[in-house]
Amino acid sequence: MSEVTRESLEAALKQLSCHFTWHLFKDESNIENLEEKIVDGIGFLCPQSKASGHNLLAYLKHLQGRNEEALSCLQRAEELTQQEHPGQAEVRNLVTWGNYAWLYYHMGRLEEARTYLDKVAQTCRKFANPYRIDCPEMDCEEGWARLKCGNRYAERSKACFERALEKEPLCLELRVGLAIATCGQVEVGRSWRHQPLDLLRQTLELDPDNNYLKVLLALKLQKMNDNATGEKLVEEALEEAQSPEVFRLAAKFYRSQGFLEKALSLFEKALEFQPATSSLYHQIGCCYRTLASQILHRDKMEGLQDRGTREKVRQLHSRAAEYMEKALEKSGCYPNMYLDLASMYAALGHHKKAEAIYQKALLMEPLTAKEKQQIHQRYGNFQDYFRGQTDTAIYHYLEGMKIQEKSAEYEKMKARLQELADQQRSQKPPTLQGWRLLGFSAKMEGNESLAIEYYEKALGILLKPSSSGVASLFTSPSSPEAERDEGPGRVLFQGPGNRATSVLNGENKTRQERQELPLKMNGCSGRASPLFLGPQSRAAFACSCNEKV
Structure with missing residues (x-):
């Protein structure tokens, strides 16, 4: 790669908005335990966020040194983006393309890194910015990425969804993300307990078939000692649920109730x-x-x-x-x-x-x-x-x-x-x-x-x-x-x-x-x-x- 030095390429990569520049898992002393959580959560928090889950999984696999597996995850993320957001695929793929560019850079495949960097630049120039754009779609991607890392990232995730909702207040995906992130923030920060309840109820009115939100609301009501309402929501969710995450959260509800066989x-x-x-x-x-x-x-x-x-x-x-x-x-x-x-x-x-x-x-x-x-x-x-x-x-x-x-x-x-x-x-x-x-x-x-x-x-x-x-x-x-002598036992x-x-x-x-x-x-x-x-x-x-x- 004679025409572009590695240093200039890295300088351009640092301007991207993607998992490699969001500093995820910065304070994690051991990331091995996170893969299971991410895999479990793909597509269960929100049906429109599967691509985001595969992007996050790709970044995690890179951190583990499994770059070929990371490439497969990015390929799957790109495919899912076309399916989930056909009208926004170009903007939504900016995160995936940015991850591709960084991953190829770390693998020493600089020409391929430049190819994906150019794809990002080509789209961003339409919005008068060389390598990143400020838009609800990008905030949404970052919000899901942080949320799927665990409750400790919920506050930053919540801020991303709130910023995106200022520009697209009627977007259901953003409302779902905000409700879930607020629940996670309460778990960590013990802030006002009624706030997530109100958000979950409002979001369920807009998305009444979201069984994940139903069991999540049920667990919150259980903590407020409203077990009867919570159990009714769990029963409704289980009538149609085909998601292991819904089954797991429903099991947690019944376990807390003492109904262990159920x-x-x-x-x-x-x-x-x-x-x-x-x-x-x-x-x-x-x-x-x-x-x-x-x-x-x-x-x-x-x-x-x-x-x-x-x-x-x-x-x-x-x-x-x-x-x-x-x-x-x-x-x-x-x-x-x-x-x-x-x-x-x-x-x-x-x-x-x-x-x-x-x-x-x-x-x-x-x-x-x-x-x-x-x-x-x-x-x-x-x-x-x-x-x-x-x-x-x-x-x-x-x-x-x-x-x-x-x-x-x-x-x-x-x-x-x-x-x-x-x-x-x-x-x-x-x-x-x-x-x-x-x-x-x-x-x-x-x-x-x-x-x-x-x-x-x-x-x-x-x-x-x-x-x-x-x-x-x-x-x-x-x-x-x-102080003991080491013996056979x-x-x-x-x-x-x-x-x-x-x-x-x-x-x-x-x-x-x-x-x-x-x-x-x-x-x-x-x-x-x-x-x-x-x-x-x-x-x-x-x-x-x-x-x-």
């Missing part, structure tokens, strides 16, 4: 319409797990604590583990999927399998601060309640609290450490470990004076038998695993690069709660005694989770 049937139906994904398998596993909890709660209330109940619960836990195992065989797995499988193994008494999964989770990279904290909390629970390894549990609770991420997990670890410290402090004579725990907890909370007071008490105990070792008081305990695992966003939290229980542990089911709290389940039962309940997807 949720399971809808999840299974979704599998008939789309290839199995890690998310779908995991949600089915969670349904079986919660179904087991329902049976325990019901039989506790009815006073039935027999062998038949124990066997039924074990079968359901086995089914849950089976589907969670299938989830981990797929790409796009999140850390909480590993943690949930480990807790199922623990509930079934398979402690070695549980330990192996927890070790994988501990070694995963990269992880967010919240994910690291969750892993330490859940693994601490396992060591605390299943294995009786209090020192190991304390170490992981402390490691989790070092991560300055205020969360439910943080509060649970703090409460459990406080309880353990109180237990040791109440011993006669008081123990060094109890004061150390209290001191460390106070220090992490920023209460230096209280931390010094506790450390002084620990120092007083330490100085009675010895004048050495004072410095060890002011550091957190070292890892019990690191200790295996180190390489952590995979998979991670995620639907999070299932482990529960830390107080002394009283462990006598009769509360389970949250069907929107209300009940009590289920673990006493009749066998020797592992108390620990099994300690790893129970609040389910979120």
Whole structure:
């Protein structure tokens, strides 16, 4: 390419408006998990947005180094644009052509990159601009691209649709996009809850056959405790639905209602319409797990604590583990999927399998601060309640609290450490470990004076038998695993690069709660005694989770 240098070509490419210049996935530490979400969502958010989905998938595949597959996605996007928007194909294809130009540039095929750059320029010149134009179609394309990346991009997506609607206020596709983006923005920012409800209702009046919007509105109404209206919308959507995404969201609605058999049937139906994904398998596993909890709660209330109940619960836990195992065989797995499988193994008494999964989770990279904290909390629970390894549990609770991420997990670890410290402090004579725990907890909370007071008490105990070792008081305990000799039972695992966003939290229980542990089911709290389940039962309940997807 003698007449055009690579540098001048790149300068022209930077003027394009496409996925390569929108800086998508800029803050994503691991993009492997996103492909499944994008594939699942193609065409389900809005029938006119399939081309946009394939454009986004092409960009993602490029980031993964799969450029030939990316070219196939762009070819499919170009075909769909002709079908979906025959009257706007030239303008709509500007994004696809821009992606082609960038992709060929990265592949070193500069002549082909120039060809597509010229196609963009030829169209843009009609609007007095060399390489980009400001029009509703381009804003719409960017809006769908950002929306399909997840709720964290919803605010920017919403702005794109609003800007486009200023010029085309009657465009149904733009109204659908705005309604969905507003819902996503509320999920992230917790802004005014009624705004998406109003938008969804208004959009449904204009597009009454949009079953995706019906189930989305139903889920929002469910959060507002209007379950009756929500269920009516779900039933209407299911009468005509042929979309796996509609089945999945409807299943989520019934699962939150506690109608788990119905949720399971809808999840299974979704599998008939789309290839199995890690998310779908995991949600089915969670349904079986919660179904087991329902049976325990019901039989506790009815006073039935027999062998038949124990066997039924074990079968359901086995089914849950089976589907969670299938989830981990797929790409796009999140850390909480590993943690949930480990807790199922623990509930079934398979402690070695549980330990192996927890070790994988501990070694995963990269992880967010919240994910690291969750892993330490859940693994601490396992060591605390299943294995009786209090020192190991304390170490992981402390490691989790070092991560300055205020969360439910943080509060649970703090409460459990406080309880353990109180237990040791109440011993006669008081123990060094109890004061150390209290001191460390106070220090992490920023209460230096209280931390010094506790450390002084620990120092007083330490100085009675010895004048050495004072410095060890002011550091957190070292890892019990690191202090053990490696033996045949200790295996180190390489952590995979998979991670995620639907999070299932482990529960830390107080002394009283462990006598009769509360389970949250069907929107209300009940009590289920673990006493009749066998020797592992108390620990099994300690790893129970609040389910979120």
